[in-house]
Amino acid sequence: MEISQDSQVLKSLESLGQFVGATPLFEVQHLSPKPSVKIFAKMEWMQFGGSVKTRPAYNIIKGALKSGELGNGKTLLDASSGNTALAYATIGARLGIPVTICLPENASWERKKLLKGLGVNIVYTSKFGSSDESEAKAEEMYRNDPDKYFLANQYGNENNWMSHYQGTGPEIYGALGDQITHFVTGLGTTGSFTGITKYLKEQKPDIKAIGLQPDGALHGLEGWKDMETAKVPGIYDKAVVDEIKHVDTYDAYDLIKETARREGLLLSPSSAANLKGAIDVANEIDSGVVVTLFPDNAEKYSEIIKSLF
Incomplete structure (x- = not known):
């Protein structure tokens, strides 16, 4: 088979x-x-990915692959101020999963450079809106094209806290x-x-x-x-x-x-x-x-x- x-x-x-x-x-x-x-x-x-956010990123991706929400060429989409984006990016690069991140434009140049180097598509949001505006932008993009994206939603995804309950x-x-x-x-x-x-x-x-x-x-x-x-x-x-x-x-x-x-x-x-x-x-x-x-x-x-x- x-x-x-x-x-x-x-x-x-x-x-x-x-x-x-x-x-x-x-x-x-x-x-x-x-x-x-x-x-x-x-x-x-x-650990792989270089921060605490590796744990939830791994768990979120694993849960989505098992449920079928991610795969079939879908892009992982989420909002992040930095470390979760890098965790998604490193795992995504390893697995061949495309990643799009909504990121406040005042994120450090190092994070921007690392994300670009890992092949992430960055959608910038206002430096005055913090991660809340980035989260709203990711939700808007998902609503407009739900067949293209898996919205990881780290702020509301139960696999986030479960990664720490089961691991950390x-x-x-x-x-x-x-x-x-x-x-x-x-x-x-x-x-x-x-x-x-x-x-x-x-x-x-x-x-x-x-x-x-x-x-x-x-x-x-x-x-x-x-x-x-x-x-x-x-x-x-x-x-x-x-x-x-x-x-x-x-x-x-x-x-x-x-x-x-x-x-x-x-x-x-x-x-x-x-x-x-x-x-x-x-x-x-x-x-x-x-x-x-x-x-x-x-x-x-x-x-x-x-x-x-």
């Missing part, structure tokens, strides 16, 4: 699974404010178990927060889940959302949130320098912001284990790094 082209694509995708997830857990040894509080972070850039959460709990007292991460698509928190609370209900937000609508933390002014993602589960904390962009940028000098890591702004949130939590408790994510490193942020060092 002849194997269909789409079956071969799915088989190729599944062979990539060994390069998705299973990222190391890094102990932040010199920036925790108290010896009685340990801080750990998942180094999410150490078990990896964290498998490494640290009941030692974990707090989980802290930024809110963007909210997939990582929702999925990881749901899993951890099933294992240990008294774990505190703290969502991080920028301290205003105008901020420099790419991928983060100010929930009071932005469109709230459909996958966001407010019921699992124990507390919301705000992080100042400048504090995060300062921490990039300090983390480089004291921990030997060059972090992205969002990773540094997650670490700042974890340190703030550590300052407020007497003892415990605080876990966060490092979504990516500084490789795609040369303009910011040049300004800091």
Whole structure:
């Protein structure tokens, strides 16, 4: 029996699974404010695609191929401020799946260059509209030509948070178990927060889940959302949130320098912001284990790094 082209694509995708997830857990040894509080972070850039967004992109594509929504020459379409677009692009290039991304025009030149190099068709939206306008544009394009596109819809696709519920959460709990007292991460698509928190609370209900937000609508933390002014993602589960904390962009940028000098890591702004949130939590408790994510490193942020060092 002849194997269909789409079956071969799915088989190729599944062979990539060994390069998705299973990222190391890094102990932040010199920036925790108290010896009685340990801080750990998942180094999410150490997987195919180079960021935490590899997990949901892989899961979304896998689900769509299995359901038949993607394949038969369809183009994957979505809105993204950067890392999810790159994850779609790397997986799409590997599998021969065309990718179109609606991207705010003020995305970094490095992201634009990488996406073009990976063969992505970029549809730019206004730099004043953020990811919300890009999301609306992707929805419009899909409505106008539904036979051409598979709308991945990372903000509303259940396979986003499920990738963390099935992968990242078990990896964290498998490494640290009941030692974990707090989980802290930024809110963007909210997939990582929702999925990881749901899993951890099933294992240990008294774990505190703290969502991080920028301290205003105008901020420099790419991928983060100010929930009071932005469109709230459909996958966001407010019921699992124990507390919301705000992080100042400048504090995060300062921490990039300090983390480089004291921990030997060059972090992205969002990773540094997650670490700042974890340190703030550590300052407020007497003892415990605080876990966060490092979504990516500084490789795609040369303009910011040049300004800091």
